[in-house]
Amino acid sequence: MTAVTAAGLVEPGAIDVRAEWPDAPERLARTDRVCHLALLAAYRALGAPAGRERPVAVVYGSALASLTTNVRFYEKIMRRGARLADPKRFPYTSPNAAAGEVAIAFGLTGPNLALTSGFHAGLDAVLTARRLVASGRAPAALAVVADAASEESARWLSGAGLVAQGPAEGAAALLLEPDGARGALCSISEAPFEPAVPATGPCVSLAPAAAMELVRAIRSGLKEPRTFAARCPLGGGEARVIVSPARRS
Amino acid sequence: MTPGPAGLNNAGPLEPVGIEGVSAISAAGVGAAAILEEVLAKRSAIRESPELAALGFKSALVARVEAFAEERWLSGEELAAPRPHRMVLCAARMAIEDAGLGSARGANSALVVGTSSGAMTELVGHLRDPEHAGSREASYFAPMAFAARALGIAGPVQTVSSACASGAIALCLAADLVACGSVDLAIAVGYDAWCDFVHAGFDALGALSPRIPTPFRADRSGLVLGEGAAAVVLRRSAGRRGRLLGAGMSGDARHITAPDREGAGVSRAIRAALADSGRTARDIDLVSAHGTGTVHNDAMESRGIKDALGERAREIPIHTIKPIVGHTLGAAGLIEAVVTLAAMSRRVGPPTLTSDAVDPDCDLDYTTGEPIELPRARTALKLSSGFGGSNAALVLEAP
Numbered sequence: 001m002t003a004v005t006a007a008g009l010v011e012p013g014a015i016d017v018r019a020e021w022p023d024a025p026e027r028l029a030r031t032d033r034v035c036h037l038a039l040l041a042a043y044r045a046l047g048a049p050a051g052r053e054r055p056v057a058v059v060y061g062s063a064l065a066s067l068t069t070n071v072r073f074y075e076k077i078m079r080r081g082a083r084l085a086d087p088k089r090f091p092y093t094s095p096n097a098a099a100g101e102v103a104i105a106f107g108l109t110g111p112n113l114a115l116t117s118g119f120h121a122g123l124d125a126v127l128t129a130r131r132l133v134a135s136g137r138a139p140a141a142l143a144v145v146a147d148a149a150s151e152e153s154a155r156w157l158s159g160a161g162l163v164a165q166g167p168a169e170g171a172a173a174l175l176l177e178p179d180g181a182r183g184a185l186c187s188i189s190e191a192p193f194e195p196a197v198p199a200t201g202p203c204v205s206l207a208p209a210a211a212m213e214l215v216r217a218i219r220s221g222l223k224e225p226r227t228f229a230a231r232c233p234l235g236g237g238e239a240r241v242i243v244s245p246a247r248r249s
Numbered sequence: 250m251t252p253g254p255a256g257l258n259n260a261g262p263l264e265p266v267g268i269e270g271v272s273a274i275s276a277a278g279v280g281a282a283a284i285l286e287e288v289l290a291k292r293s294a295i296r297e298s299p300e301l302a303a304l305g306f307k308s309a310l311v312a313r314v315e316a317f318a319e320e321r322w323l324s325g326e327e328l329a330a331p332r333p334h335r336m337v338l339c340a341a342r343m344a345i346e347d348a349g350l351g352s353a354r355g356a357n358s359a360l361v362v363g364t365s366s367g368a369m370t371e372l373v374g375h376l377r378d379p380e381h382a383g384s385r386e387a388s389y390f391a392p393m394a395f396a397a398r399a400l401g402i403a404g405p406v407q408t409v410s411s412a413c414a415s416g417a418i419a420l421c422l423a424a425d426l427v428a429c430g431s432v433d434l435a436i437a438v439g440y441d442a443w444c445d446f447v448h449a450g451f452d453a454l455g456a457l458s459p460r461i462p463t464p465f466r467a468d469r470s471g472l473v474l475g476e477g478a479a480a481v482v483l484r485r486s487a488g489r490r491g492r493l494l495g496a497g498m499s500g501d502a503r504h505i506t507a508p509d510r511e512g513a514g515v516s517r518a519i520r521a522a523l524a525d526s527g528r529t530a531r532d533i534d535l536v537s538a539h540g541t542g543t544v545h546n547d548a549m550e551s552r553g554i555k556d557a558l559g560e561r562a563r564e565i566p567i568h569t570i571k572p573i574v575g576h577t578l579g580a581a582g583l584i585e586a587v588v589t590l591a592a593m594s595r596r597v598g599p600p601t602l603t604s605d606a607v608d609p610d611c612d613l614d615y616t617t618g619e620p621i622e623l624p625r626a627r628t629a630l631k632l633s634s635g636f637g638g639s640n641a642a643l644v645l646e647a648p
Contacts (some may be wrong), residue, residue: 100637113502
């Protein structure tokens with residue numbers, strides 16, 4: 001078991017990171033929407049940065065990650081010519097940009113990784129963060145899950161013959177610490193892997209959907225263990241997390 | 250990794266994991282032994298591309314993988330798949346065969362794939378031609394999904410997209426799945442197919458060298474992009490090709506593209522890997538550096554190695570193979586790890602193809618001359634770093 005000691009949630013809709021977080025890094029203006037979502041979820045989980053480095057891991061999960069920025073970057077190249085690529089935008093074509101930005105903003109120097117495993121990448125990130133803590137690779141790990149809505153992502157889903165269900169975008173962040181940590185909101189464990197039945201339908205939930213549901217469940221007060229599952233009809237991947245009420249000491 | 254309790258939800262350090270099979274595909278050849286020959290002979294596979302020169306890039310150099318016998322590894326239908334998909338599947342099947350296994354099918358097998366760009370080559374094709382069939386395949390996870398289906402992997406599947414550290418991190422996560430008992434077998438793959446928009450981005454950042462890179466030297470002027478794939482098959486075993494004794498990861502938390510100038514993130518990753526493996530700096534016989542040839546990477550990496558290994562850093566031969574195979578991004582960590590294992594099994598320290606222009610900021614032994622004999626070499630350190638400040642260190646043991 002691993003304890004969840006903080007959680008943050010960003011529901012779909014207009015977001016204004018600066019309004020909520022006046023001291024947000026100046027570099028915010030350079031980052032893209034999926035980074036904004038991830039940073040805001042992290043801020044809502046952790047609060048204002050402590051101003052010192054902490055060896056906390058960051059595990060970012062996203063289905064589409066920087067796809068929108070990739071499309072815009074490349075379309076600009078096609079218009080302006082390959083030699084005139086924008087060096088300020090290029091870093092945000094990297095799918096781990098949000099993981100890097102969260103680490104920079106909050107001074108988190110533990111393992112830093114991004115998972116783009118498919119539409120189950122959200123719970124995949126939570127499970128991987130849990131494993132990092134359980135194996136001692138990090139004293140704590142922040143799982144940050146985000147996907148951004150855009151014309152480009154809608155076009156991609158449509159072109160892939162997929163129909164998005166659930167939130168069109170959103171983000172969730174969960175801080176995981178060893179079992180017994182103070183202030184635990186709940187405990188998380190890993191359900192034995194069960195291969196998913198191959199999907200035949202076109203419906204997909206974006207990566208944050210299951211993690212957002214998990215955060216809502218924590219906030220509403222868990223009375224008994226619940227299993228959260230997410231799967232990717234394209235990749236066959238699946239992630240299952242068992243969430244239990246925090247132990248009373 | 251010191252012995253610890255196995256089990257899905259158990260806590261504690263993990264055991265070493267055996268490397269049963271390996272594969273590598275690069276511009277310098279297919280197979281770890283073939284690539285090692287080119288490294289030992291200091292023959293670079295980097296070439297000038299007339300196509301890139303015509304586009305006016307500052308650097309038109311690239312290390313592309315030439316055609317190889319894909320049909321030996323792929324069916325007719327699979328041969329029609331996008332290039333990144335084929336690279337992942339070929340590398341995985343080569344490693345499975347090298348492990349002496351007929352298949353990796355089943356729910357007790359996992360596939361962990363590391364990549365920087367995924368199938369963004371397909372996205373580019375789709376944008377150029379909306380009728381391009383590849384839209385559904387233009388994602389970070391599509392090549393992993395394609396390979397998992399073809400291999401019959403019914404266990405966990407993951408895609409790690411941590412830029413140039415992706416391959417090394419994929420190996421670490423795959424090993425953890427085996428070590429904690431989630432699966433009996435895991436395949437870790439690192440790959441990246443060269444893509445013109447990635448080339449354009451690195452060109453815009455001024456990170457590309459107009460000549461073959463000269464890592465760790467005063468005249469270094471950047472990296473040259475390559476492409477390729479590598480895979481390892483992992484089990485709880487003695488390891489026919491070696492063992493992963495431990496791994497460490499860290500984040501710089503400094504800058505989105507530039508590495509921490511002091512190398513603190515690299516140092517933390519090395520220290521974590523040594524602690525995880527139960528080894529000390531004295532046990533390390535060889536270092537395979539990230540060694541991109543950029544001004545800041547090589548200086549910070551040298552500082553990080555010195556900080557973590559202390560005086561021992563000056564005694565250990567260090568090398569980088571990027572002047573031979575190019576910077577293969579998400580494949581780099583794994584290609585370089587399997588070439589390191591091949592070098593250790595031959596008890597040789599590979600040389601670094603570079604210049605003679607000594608840089609006081611890079612004052613370690615980068616093996617700039619001929620290959621060196623290492624008759625007692627057993628343990629190597631493999632380092633990787635990437636955009637976003639992600640670092641990984643692997644402690645590898647020779648078979």
